[in-house]
Amino acid sequence: MSGQRSTLLFDATQRLLRRGALSHIKRIIAKTHPADLAHLIARFNEDHQVQLFGLVSDLEDRALVLAELADDAAAGIIQRIPRGEAVDILLEMDNDDVADLLGTLPKEISEELLDLMTGEDSFEVEGLLRYGEDTAGGIMTPEFVGLSESATVGEAIELVRQNRDVEMAFYVYVVNEHDQLVGVMSLRQLVISDNDVELKDIMEPGVVSVQTDTDQEEVARLVARYNLLAIPVVDNRNILLGLVTVDDVIDVLKDEATEDILKMAGAGQELVDSDSVWSAIRTRFPWLMIAFIAELIGVALITPFADSLQTHHYMAFFIPIIIAMGGSVGTQTATIVVRSLATGHILVHEVRRAYWRELRVALSLGGLFGVFTGFVGYLWSGWSVGFGLAVALSMLSAMVIAVTVGALLPLFFSRIKIDPAVSTGPFVTSAVDVLGLLAYFVISSLILSVIQ
């Protein structure tokens, strides 16, 4: 569904809701893909979300809509519908999605729902709830087709026929007598092989797997690198427990990209719900406080130069341009380094080479913009050679400081095991501001005390 069409659908639904034309909405809902319904419902407030969800009549669609909604929206809905209905939907959903959803609910409600869900599903979900939500265990589905090495192709195809509700079965995994993962083959390989061949003769033995505690970013990286449709998850004895499918990997990649981008701007970790001012303030306040304190230190550091400033008041006019240019270059460098580290484009021990390149970039651009600014400063100050020289050198220094901070601060964060993306937000910018400012005042005072 295109952007325009979802807007039309949203507008129509809003109009019909206002008029109370519920049967009309119901007809629209019946014709809409569950993934689109989830996007539609997500755009309403909580009361309307519950109301619209109530108009989805097909049980399978309800399960799909809930699985597609963000966890907090889905949790909001599931809490507000009768327990019996909720359990029916949960039983219809894939167990990895159920585990994600229950993990978001208050503990007493999730336990109540788990008690009401009986049988194998509830065991599986309880098993999944044990794993950290950002790990392979937390995003895996425990439903997969696993077969013994000595099984034949014919037996394997029969098993695929029987397990109709296994999510996305396009790989068949082969395990030994201890349930340890030993090989993999595609469903297609099965289809094109003779029925009486044993699996161990056609399987691919070197299967790439992850452990339950592998970080989801690493899972995504492997699936992307080896072009997989699913990756098996094993415990530390190599016993096959589940698999992560490529559709979940895509969600991970999208979420991680958004998270990185927001982190880099010091704007929290999630696209906050567009009506909540309070949560936006809470997320952003700490980053702004860091910037505030750093900039206050900057004010304190330049205060001793009050005399120079009083003598050469035009020095003040060039504060913004010098720190802005330094800030821009520093942000560029930090962004390139952080993103290169995140994509594996450069590794931590290669940052030095990247810094060397950035330094040459800064010397060139700093030289260039130093000449520009110096010329402007010379004219502005009424032909003061000293001031022209001072702003030129300050611009160059600010840029060199900027790339140094921009390259090394992410590296430092990465060494102390903090996501380097965090560093670009307030840290790089503030550090570049303060140090650039200090350089400007030191250089200008020194030069202006000698040359006018």
Added chain:
Amino acid sequence: MSGQRSTLLFDATQRLLRRGALSHIKRIIAKTHPADLAHLIARFNEDHQVQLFGLVSDLEDRALVLAELADDAAAGIIQRIPRGEAVDILLEMDNDDVADLLGTLPKEISEELLDLMTGEDSFEVEGLLRYGEDTAGGIMTPEFVGLSESATVGEAIELVRQNRDVEMAFYVYVVNEHDQLVGVMSLRQLVISDNDVELKDIMEPGVVSVQTDTDQEEVARLVARYNLLAIPVVDNRNILLGLVTVDDVIDVLKDEATEDILKMAGAGQELVDSDSVWSAIRTRFPWLMIAFIAELIGVALITPFADSLQTHHYMAFFIPIIIAMGGSVGTQTATIVVRSLATGHILVHEVRRAYWRELRVALSLGGLFGVFTGFVGYLWSGWSVGFGLAVALSMLSAMVIAVTVGALLPLFFSRIKIDPAVSTGPFVTSAVDVLGLLAYFVISSLILSVIQ
């Protein structure tokens, strides 16, 4: 392969290359996955890339390595190996990858190679070269399993058996007598159905497809939204031409995320090769020039306030903190708006609602930090109530200006059909700096002319 292991592999290979122990490297290469080989080779300079690629002996592995390498690296290698070898490798590669690669080569070399490739492959590649590289046509593979509505399950399975080299065949597409796409089914559906059932009775009729000129970002969005493993590509008469598989979609998502992040910092569109200083300078210069000009305008705008500045020289000390705080808030807002637009979290016509939220955030945070800064300013200036009040109000104004620019500039860019990600780099930051600075000088001069 984990980060540590690729570093070990890189170090070992580098050492062996220096020693000229090529047969040793050859043994390592034979044991390494082609995707890992591509990553390994990418980290060497061009001469070593060609040398290492020459040590890959298996033709299929050579094709996979070349497909996994970035297009410019792959193009560099293919140009420097004998034409005959190059053609053998190209014939082994998937045609969509060949088209990408040839599109990067100088025209005369790609035409020479196309002439040497004969038969169906070269026609397909020539067909693909017609489409824009960022469109569905440009990333699709023309190899797919397409069947008529009246074919039976048994016939379909037979066709899958025969087409062994069709890339990732997990969906079977159904076309009518005019080759128009009418339905889809999974390979699994075929396996679990009886052999004599007709496809039209088991196929899913409402198949989501894209046209050849659909932007690759839209293709990725649809695959992600509907959890597809592949999406069919049709022309404007709905005739099936090819399909885009999920592994290509993952590459698109990763590239687009990197591109967006770099664009937002005004650092070009690609992670530039880590040794090229000149290309880094060329990419970054225009953005810095925009910032430079904007900041010069800022200098010009505050020059008329030279008198106030001479009387109240401490005004200069608060320039950095006011524009830095405004800049931080503006970047946060712009990042949230740009990312929300990119992920479809908000639509263009909803930006007003987002702005209203951001405005309330700015009024709260601006009020808070205004009080902090005002208090500091009051002490710093030697108990000047006027100055305390001036910096407090300036801080508040700077933040309100920042969220206004940060929310509306991306919207404006999006309206004039420029990627809003571009706006956050130099535009938002410079505009916020200049306007915040002007507000500070106007407010301070006015207040200080009345209250001391």
